[in-house]
Amino acid sequence: xxxxxxxxxxxALAEVLAASAAGTGGAVLVTGGIxxxxxxxxxxxxxxxxxxxxxxxxxxxxxxxxxxxxxxLGQLLRYAEAPWASPDRIAEQLDGLGSGxxxxxxxxxxxxxxxxxxxxxxxxxxxxxAERVPVLICVDDVxxxxxxxxxxxxxxxxxLRSARVALVVAECVLSRPTSPRLRAExxxxxxxxxxxxxxxxxxxxxxxxxxxxxxxxxVPLAAExxxxxxxxxxxxxxxxxxxxGAERPPAVGARPRVDEAYGDAVLSCVLRGRxxxxxxxxxxxxxxxxxxxxxxxxxxxxxxxxxxxxxxLAALDAAGLLDRGALRHPVAASALRATVPAHDRTRLHRRxxxxxxxxxxxxxxxxxHLVAAERGLPGWALPVLRSAAExxxxxxxxxxxxxxxxxxxxxxxxxxxxxxxKALLTSAAWLLNPSMSARHLGELADALREGRLGDRHALMLxxxxxxxxxxxxxxxxxxxxxxxxxxxxPAGSAELRATREILAASYPALVSGRLxxxxxxxxxxxxxxxxxxxxxxxxxxxxxxxxxxxxxxxACMRAMRLTKKTQEALMCAVATLQFADRLPAAASWCxxxxxxxxxxxxxxxxxxxxxxxxxxxxxxxxxxxxxxLAEAALKQVPLESWGVCIGGPLANLVQAATDTGDxxxxxxxxxxxxxxxxxxxxxxxxxxxxxGRFQMExxxxxxxxxDLVTCGQLMTAWGFxxxxxxxxxxxxxxxxxxxxxxxxxxxxAREQVALIGTRPSRTRGMSLxxxxxxxxxxxxxxxxxxxxxxxxxCGDQAQLAQALGDLGCLHYQAGRPARARPxxxxxxxxxxxxxxxxxLRRLPLEAGPPxxxxxxxxxxxxxxxALSLLSGAERRVAALAARGHTNREISRRLCITVSTVxxxxxRTFRKLGVKTRADxxxxxxxxxxxxx
Numbered sequence: 001x002x003x004x005x006x007x008x009x010x011x012a013l014a015e016v017l018a019a020s021a022a023g024t025g026g027a028v029l030v031t032g033g034i035x036x037x038x039x040x041x042x043x044x045x046x047x048x049x050x051x052x053x054x055x056x057x058x059x060x061x062x063x064x065x066x067x068x069x070x071x072x073l074g075q076l077l078r079y080a081e082a083p084w085a086s087p088d089r090i091a092e093q094l095d096g097l098g099s100g101x102x103x104x105x106x107x108x109x110x111x112x113x114x115x116x117x118x119x120x121x122x123x124x125x126x127x128x129x130a131e132r133v134p135v136l137i138c139v140d141d142v143x144x145x146x147x148x149x150x151x152x153x154x155x156x157x158x159x160l161r162s163a164r165v166a167l168v169v170a171e172c173v174l175s176r177p178t179s180p181r182l183r184a185e186x187x188x189x190x191x192x193x194x195x196x197x198x199x200x201x202x203x204x205x206x207x208x209x210x211x212x213x214x215x216x217x218x219v220p221l222a223a224e225x226x227x228x229x230x231x232x233x234x235x236x237x238x239x240x241x242x243x244x245g246a247e248r249p250p251a252v253g254a255r256p257r258v259d260e261a262y263g264d265a266v267l268s269c270v271l272r273g274r275x276x277x278x279x280x281x282x283x284x285x286x287x288x289x290x291x292x293x294x295x296x297x298x299x300x301x302x303x304x305x306x307x308x309x310x311x312x313l314a315a316l317d318a319a320g321l322l323d324r325g326a327l328r329h330p331v332a333a334s335a336l337r338a339t340v341p342a343h344d345r346t347r348l349h350r351r352x353x354x355x356x357x358x359x360x361x362x363x364x365x366x367x368x369h370l371v372a373a374e375r376g377l378p379g380w381a382l383p384v385l386r387s388a389a390e391x392x393x394x395x396x397x398x399x400x401x402x403x404x405x406x407x408x409x410x411x412x413x414x415x416x417x418x419x420x421x422k423a424l425l426t427s428a429a430w431l432l433n434p435s436m437s438a439r440h441l442g443e444l445a446d447a448l449r450e451g452r453l454g455d456r457h458a459l460m461l462x463x464x465x466x467x468x469x470x471x472x473x474x475x476x477x478x479x480x481x482x483x484x485x486x487x488x489x490p491a492g493s494a495e496l497r498a499t500r501e502i503l504a505a506s507y508p509a510l511v512s513g514r515l516x517x518x519x520x521x522x523x524x525x526x527x528x529x530x531x532x533x534x535x536x537x538x539x540x541x542x543x544x545x546x547x548x549x550x551x552x553x554x555a556c557m558r559a560m561r562l563t564k565k566t567q568e569a570l571m572c573a574v575a576t577l578q579f580a581d582r583l584p585a586a587a588s589w590c591x592x593x594x595x596x597x598x599x600x601x602x603x604x605x606x607x608x609x610x611x612x613x614x615x616x617x618x619x620x621x622x623x624x625x626x627x628x629l630a631e632a633a634l635k636q637v638p639l640e641s642w643g644v645c646i647g648g649p650l651a652n653l654v655q656a657a658t659d660t661g662d663x664x665x666x667x668x669x670x671x672x673x674x675x676x677x678x679x680x681x682x683x684x685x686x687x688x689x690x691x692g693r694f695q696m697e698x699x700x701x702x703x704x705x706x707d708l709v710t711c712g713q714l715m716t717a718w719g720f721x722x723x724x725x726x727x728x729x730x731x732x733x734x735x736x737x738x739x740x741x742x743x744x745x746x747x748x749a750r751e752q753v754a755l756i757g758t759r760p761s762r763t764r765g766m767s768l769x770x771x772x773x774x775x776x777x778x779x780x781x782x783x784x785x786x787x788x789x790x791x792x793x794c795g796d797q798a799q800l801a802q803a804l805g806d807l808g809c810l811h812y813q814a815g816r817p818a819r820a821r822p823x824x825x826x827x828x829x830x831x832x833x834x835x836x837x838x839x840l841r842r843l844p845l846e847a848g849p850p851x852x853x854x855x856x857x858x859x860x861x862x863x864x865x866a867l868s869l870l871s872g873a874e875r876r877v878a879a880l881a882a883r884g885h886t887n888r889e890i891s892r893r894l895c896i897t898v899s900t901v902x903x904x905x906x907r908t909f910r911k912l913g914v915k916t917r918a919d920x921x922x923x924x925x926x927x928x929x930x931x932x
Contacts, residue, residue, distance in 0.1 A: 005203075006040075009197060010041070015193075020163075021052065024190075025163040026189065026191030028166075028168045029169055029194045030197060033173050034173070036197050036318075041170075046138055049136040053133065054133070056136045057077070058079045059079065060139070061143065061145040071146045071148075072150075120155060137167045139168075139169045140169075173314060173319075199232055206218065213240060228256060230320025230328060237265075242260070245259065263334065264335070270336070273312070274308075276301070278339075279304075280297060280312040282336050283300050287300075289365075293327070296352060297313075300348060357384065363384045371385075382411060386404075386421065388400075398431035398432050401427075402432060409425065420454070420457065427460055434604065435638070438468055445477065448477055459499050462478050468643045468675075469680075505538040505541055529556035529569065530569040533573040534572045536548075540580060550576060550582055550585075553577055573589070579725050581619075581763055587620065594606065603636045607632075607636035611649040617629060618652060618656060620796055621797035621830075623798070624834065624835040626656040627653060629652070633649045644681045647683030650670075654670055655690040660835045684714070693731060701736070701739040712732065724761070724763045727767065732748045733748040746775065761790070765794055768790065769799065784810060788803045798831070802839055805831075805839060805843045870908060874908045876894060
């Protein structure tokens with residue numbers, strides 16, 4: 001048994017024992033919360049007394065036996081072989097006690113004369129024994145002692161002043177206090193001590209853990225175990241048992257395992273008190289209202305005396321089961337809830353809802369109990385549930401909103417109220433799983449036609465119809481909203497305009513096919529970030545100013561937080577950065593919103609941002625990360641729930657599998673069914689591109705061209721012909737080259753380079769690489785060198801690996817293995833890092849003779865040291881000169897004067913100790929091509 005931090009208490013008890021043995025009777029009242037170690041302390045004092053030659057009598061009070069006359073007294077007399085009476089005599093004496101029936105708890109003085117005389121005789125006999133040998137009388141849980149036994153203790157206390165008797169009673173802090181008269185008699189004794197037993201300190205908890213667990217487990221858990229147990233020794237020992245049941249020791253900083261043993265210990269604590277203590281704890285567990293639980297729980301037990309209930313709260317708090325008026329740990333609440341019958345739980349929740357509603361509590365707080373009660377709800381519950389659902393949606397708690405509306409619909413018998421409730425239910429279901437909302441769309445579309453659905457819900461309906469590929473119904477919904485005229489409410493008007501911009505960017509087939517041109521040109525300048533971010537994407541895709549679109553997108557994201565109303569706008573803003581080839585910024589913003597979505601625990605948001613982050617990872621040349629993110633997106637929202645947007649995550653999976661050489665997986669992904677409407681949306685473009693690349697990698701150029709050219713035709717028809725969105729011309733050029741049609745391949749590659757412009761970007765770098773592959777041999781080196789330089793600063797490791805590999809192959813073909821080998825080796829390193837096995841397989845890793853070691857290591861060191869003396873400008877000029885460019889060509893490429901080129905070369909020759917361009921070391925060329 002643990003007696004950690006019990007030294008002062010043991011010392012006080014030892015003093016009383018010593019005084020009693022010397023002939024000065026004494027008494028000790030041990031007090032403390034449930035489970036705090038009073039019984040352990042009494043066990044220790046009994047063991048000490050027995051060693052010192054005391055006759056020990058012990059008993060334990062019990063709530064169930066509180067009305068049995070002489071129950072505790074009988075335990076005392078039978079505890080040990082009584083030296084003053086035979087067992088028959090004891091039985092005879094006990095049988096005569098309280099024969100007139102139960103004695104009132106608070107009035108032990110009303111005992112009949114015969115019982116009083118019998119108790120007096122028993123006191124005399126105990127004192128006679130004490131004249132020969134000291135006596136210790138221990139009573140645990142004395143607050144539950146029956147009235148007869150209490151009366152006997154009171155009589156005995158009055159005769160202890162000169163007796164060799166020590167009385168030790170333990171009182172638990174509960175709703176039932178010890179008899180005031182018994183306490184008063186104890187206080188009259190000169191040798192009386194009150195010994196409070198406190199909960200363990202953090203150091204004490206650590207000491208207990210060290211006794212029972214190995215140090216590697218005890219040390220990291222001490223602080224957390226103290227927090228969970230509040231230092232209650234019973235709970236600490238229960239947590240020790242839970243740790244022993246764990247599969248492995250916890251890591252440093254890990255939380256302790258709180259499991260069955262802890263829950264059982266909590267129940268044990270609560271069951272030691274009166275039934276009201278259990279009812280109170282159960283109410284706290286069912287309510288689970290946080291710091292507000294206690295006052296409400298007290299009011300729920302309105303059939304109990306308020307003082308009794310408040311005493312119960314004090315008892316739970318003294319035991320360490322509460323933390324600021326609520327149960328300390330969820331496992332405690334779970335264990336207690338399991339003991340509450342279903343009908344009692346319903347009653348408690350319904351009553352809690354009534355009390356909170358009467359107090360004017362927030363609808364969300366009231367609704368939680370209405371949802372839990374489900375049945376027998378009052379008439380005022382319907383508007384409360386609806387208001388709570390709307391608030392939950394604003395606060396991104398879709399599951400709570402859905403639960404509220406479900407209950408509201410069950411109790412609603414007014415058809416005019418059911419339509420907006422169905423709309424709310426659909427909105428909540430959408431965030432959890434779009435498939436859940438599909439079954440309500442038809443009914444809501446009918447309500448819109450009949451004028452029973454407001455514009456706010458109509459916009460929502462249009463988006464959901466689009467998602468599920470029901471374009472005609474969606475167009476009809478939008479046309480009806482526009483026909484009514486833009487709402488006078490600025491917020492509603494902004495939402496409508498933002499929706500129309502999103503349609504233009506994501507569903508161009510609908511805009512060009514159904515919405516009239518005048519409807520597309522009514523947008524006015526606005527400060528609403530939702531409109532601006534959607535307009536930025538639409539503008540970028542249709543050839544607008546790239547820098548302006550990027551600036552708008554980033555400004556809008558800084559002005560918004562993730563909510564139900566902004567999520568689509570934030571997706572548009574990130575997509576704008578992505579399609580403008582601002583990949584580091586796009587990745588950073590997408591990571592931020594993905595973390596926000598995970599924090600809100602909204603599956604659809606998490607899935608959509610994960611899918612977008614996967615597409616950015618592909619553009620950064622990281623197919624392994626892309627595949628991981630795309631698979632996570634489909635775990636959050638299953639394939640059948642994505643509607644036409646499935647083109648995004650499926651395209652990411654196909655492309656990632658293709659880029660890593662896992663063609664079997666890519667083929668499996670392509671066998672998954674997709675809705676026909678997907679090809680009328682922007683998401684269909686991604687799918688066609690990914691499928692075309694897969695076909696090309698598998699040696700089917702004509703099948704690839706079918707997808708890629710179809711993709712290009714759609715982009716052209718929609719006004720989206722932007723290579724950064726889908727570089728279909730570059731991919732088609734490679735397919736034509738694979739099919740042997742070099743002329744067409746060159747045409748498509750040149751068209752793409754012309755469309756991109758001269759700004760360095762990932763798309764320009766990959767397009768130059770493709771153009772090099774279809775250009776005459778004399779032009780390839782410069783194109784590939786520029787592609788390497790551009791890609792080096794754009795972050796796409798896979799494209800850089802391909803460009804370096806192509807440049808290395810070109811040097812091998814030209815008989816320059818010394819220049820080729822470092823390029824190929826770097827390309828191989830990059831390809832391995834990003835898992836691009838197809839690129840790795842195409843590299844000539846075995847080509848050429850072994851690299852010769854320099855004859856003089858000191859010469860190599862000297863050359864490297866000399867190169868380090870060159871400035872950045874001198875390195876760039878020297879690298880171009882070493883490739884054979886004239887001074888005038890170098891001046892045009894670097895936008896400097898010919899004179900400046902000559903000055904840079906003069907200083908470079910002097911620093912390197914060379915005389916001509918042919919003498920420039922090959923390292924300077926490799927340094928500029930490989931560095932990144």
